[in-house]
Amino acid sequence: MKMKKILLPEENENLKYYKANLHCHSVISDGKKTPEQLKKDYKANGYSVLAITDHEVFIPHNDLTDSNFLMLNGYEIEASGVGGKTCHLCFVALAPDNTSEVCFCKERIHGNSKSYIEKLNINKKEKMLIRKYTGRGINKLIKTGKKYGFFVTYNHPTWSLESYPQYIRYKNADAMEITNYGCAVCGYDDDNGHAYDDMLRNGEKLFCISTDDNHNIFPDSSPDCDSYGGYIMIASPSLKYEDITSALKNGMFYSSTGTYMHTGPEFREITLEKDELRIKTGDVRSIAYIPYSRDCKIVNARHGETINEAVFKIKKREKYFRIVITDLFGYKAYSNAFFPKEL
Ligand SMILES: [Zn+2]
Ligand SMILES: [Zn+2]
Structure with a gap:
C-alpha cells in the first residue's frame, strides 16, 4: 500500500453528495402520503434521491423524476417465521427500465396494495409461491434480487426480532440497515452497529445504510414523524439514475442520522x-x-x-x-x- 487511497472522496466540481432515502412507504401500501407528496416533502427537506419501497408491490415512479430529483424504483419483501420473527429486504432497481417484479408472492399482498396487482409487471419465471423463513429461503430471495439487477438491503434487524443466529445466516446482501429511523421513533433500538460488526466479523462484505422507512402517520412537524432521520449521502458525478446506482454498488456513500430540521x-x-x-x-x-x-x-x-x-x-x-x-x-x-x- 504505497499510494494515497481515497476511501470516501471529497466533493469537487465533478462530484457532488446527494442526500437519499432508500426505504419509504406510500399510500400504495401502508404509508399515508402519495408518491407525489413524498417527492415534494423530501425535496423541500434537502433530498435529491428517494426510493419508494412499498410492501410486496413494485410500482415504478420514473414519471416523478425531474432534473433536481431522482426517484429510484423499488419494493420491500418479507419472509416470516414464528414468534414474530421476520426478515425484510428492500430491492432497489439498478436501472430505470428494470420494472419487472421478482419474488412476487400473492399471499403476502395485503390491504390497499391488492388494487395494484393488475398494474404489476410480474416476472413469471421468478414468482415465489411460498416464502421460507430459513437461511436458505432468505438467501434465495437475496440471490434472485441480485441476479435480476436489484440493490438488496437487509432491513431493521431489531424491529424484526432478529438477532445473531438469524442475521448471521444471510449472505451477499449489498447492504444492511445500520439505523432505521421509522423503527427508532417508535421506540425500537434499531441502531445496529453491533449487528453490522457481527456480519462483517463472519466474513460478509456489505455496506451499511441509514433509512427512514417512513409511513407518515404523523405530520412532518410532529415529534413522532418518521421522516428525515436516516439517510445516505451518495457521491456521484450526476443525478442520473445509473450514476447514482453505480455509486451505490461501489459503496460511494455514507450514512447519517438527524431529525426534522436538524441535519446529521x-x-x-x-x-x-x-x-x-x-x-x-x-x-x-x-x-x-x-x-x-x-x-x-x-x-x-x-x-x-x-x-x-x-x-x-x-x-x-x-x-x-x-x-x-x-x-x-x-x-x-x-x-x-x-x-x-x-x-
Ligand atoms: Zn420492513
Ligand atoms: Zn419498510
Missing part, C-alpha cells in the same frame, strides 16, 4: 496512505475508528467543542474497519466498512 454529521473525506488513515468531517464531537480486532480508537473534542479531523494508525493485517462520527447533539454518521487487503 457529515463526512468530508476519508483517505489511507500507508498505515495512516485520515478522516475529515464537518463539526463533530468525536471520530471513532472501529476495526475487526480489539483496537478501537477515538478522537474526542474538548467538552462543548468540536473537531473536523482525525488521523489513526491502522494495523497492517486489520481485516476491516469502519468510522463512526458523532455531533454535539449525539447524532451519528457511519462510514461503510473498508477492507485494507482489497484497497
Whole structure:
C-alpha cells in the first residue's frame, strides 16, 4: 500500500453528495402520503434521491423524476417465521427500465396494495409461491434480487426480532440497515452497529445504510414523524439514475442520522496512505475508528467543542474497519466498512 487511497472522496466540481432515502412507504401500501407528496416533502427537506419501497408491490415512479430529483424504483419483501420473527429486504432497481417484479408472492399482498396487482409487471419465471423463513429461503430471495439487477438491503434487524443466529445466516446482501429511523421513533433500538460488526466479523462484505422507512402517520412537524432521520449521502458525478446506482454498488456513500430540521454529521473525506488513515468531517464531537480486532480508537473534542479531523494508525493485517462520527447533539454518521487487503 504505497499510494494515497481515497476511501470516501471529497466533493469537487465533478462530484457532488446527494442526500437519499432508500426505504419509504406510500399510500400504495401502508404509508399515508402519495408518491407525489413524498417527492415534494423530501425535496423541500434537502433530498435529491428517494426510493419508494412499498410492501410486496413494485410500482415504478420514473414519471416523478425531474432534473433536481431522482426517484429510484423499488419494493420491500418479507419472509416470516414464528414468534414474530421476520426478515425484510428492500430491492432497489439498478436501472430505470428494470420494472419487472421478482419474488412476487400473492399471499403476502395485503390491504390497499391488492388494487395494484393488475398494474404489476410480474416476472413469471421468478414468482415465489411460498416464502421460507430459513437461511436458505432468505438467501434465495437475496440471490434472485441480485441476479435480476436489484440493490438488496437487509432491513431493521431489531424491529424484526432478529438477532445473531438469524442475521448471521444471510449472505451477499449489498447492504444492511445500520439505523432505521421509522423503527427508532417508535421506540425500537434499531441502531445496529453491533449487528453490522457481527456480519462483517463472519466474513460478509456489505455496506451499511441509514433509512427512514417512513409511513407518515404523523405530520412532518410532529415529534413522532418518521421522516428525515436516516439517510445516505451518495457521491456521484450526476443525478442520473445509473450514476447514482453505480455509486451505490461501489459503496460511494455514507450514512447519517438527524431529525426534522436538524441535519446529521457529515463526512468530508476519508483517505489511507500507508498505515495512516485520515478522516475529515464537518463539526463533530468525536471520530471513532472501529476495526475487526480489539483496537478501537477515538478522537474526542474538548467538552462543548468540536473537531473536523482525525488521523489513526491502522494495523497492517486489520481485516476491516469502519468510522463512526458523532455531533454535539449525539447524532451519528457511519462510514461503510473498508477492507485494507482489497484497497
Ligand atoms: Zn420492513
Ligand atoms: Zn419498510
